[in-house]
Amino acid sequence: MKVLRARHHGLCYGIQRAVALAEDCLRDHGILYASGHLAHNQQLIDSLVEQGMKLVESVFQVPNNAPYIVRAHGLTMEDWEVLDRESELRGVQLIDATCPDVQKIFTIAKEYAAGGYAIVILGDRHHPEVQAACSWAGAKAEIVADYHEFASLNISAEEPIVVLTQSTLDEELFMSFALLIRRNYLNSVVINSICPATRLRQEAATELAARVHRMIVVGGLHSANSRRLFDLCLRVNPQTVLIEKAEDLIRDWFNGATLVGLTAGASTPQRIIEEVETKVMEWTIINPQDSCCDKVDCECKTVEATEADRLAPKPEESEGDQAKAEIQETQGAAPKEDAPEEAPCPDSEPCPKQEESVNTPTEEFTEASTTSIAGGPAQD
């Protein structure tokens, strides 16, 4: 059994920056206020609350002169005006954790709107980042989920328009939308504002999902980028699940699975990813259903790991090969106290389970081991 992690997964630089700003403030001042979600991951928020962060409904509940942090997804122009007023009148200290990539979208929207363009934002109208971008773009801005919605706006083919995207949008959806816009609207400017961190995670996740038996996406159920990773993986691997934490795993999911893929949304803390990985490996190494006998140190309990090792790319084949650099492989070894010794089965008869597994590799396994994994520069 092997667990393969997508090369790009977990906390993106925007969320890391927000967490670092929050932790710095908590260390220096011992207190910090935030409203809504700094990022869409409950475990991450819980951890900051444990360190002293207080959640409030609005900035009006923040005491005079206390620090207040703005979430990574940014705020609407109207919300910023309120914050500026509170800062001026009551000394509320503003810590802006808006991700620089999100800020860039707001700036572009504002500048093009000032230049007389109609702004169209492709994304989820309920997402705070999209709502904020729309607000910075002013009165002529519209949010659409797809081309069908765009067409219903009745924008003339000659009107100057700028299309921007939610930073965590699906790249494929953007490309098909962009082609139709460029073809049908003469004065259109189409800007792909999907952030590099999202793009790398999507590519790495879908490529890995295509070569494993079971794909696990770890992320907040309200996190747009985690849900997007889940949807993308599901398209290439129906055995994909989205979970928030290790406790959500179900043991039966891994019956018969010899390769498991793991990825995580941009707001998922590393600790949660490691807990999930550890639990999956513990289950699959010591699985009574896979045993030929009751002996805890029998080789039949490691046969799946042996088979996965034989069929997975060899480390030396991967080294220096950019095409395979997209994955980090984690050997399916159990924690020390559980690891079975590589002792021969003490039974005199050969173990039937071992013979069957070693001699008859499954078709999926052969495919999985030959799938090529595209590489890319680590930008997050």
Ligand code: SF4
């Ligand atoms: S997903 Fe991208 S845009 Fe969103 S916070 Fe992370 S780096 Fe920034």
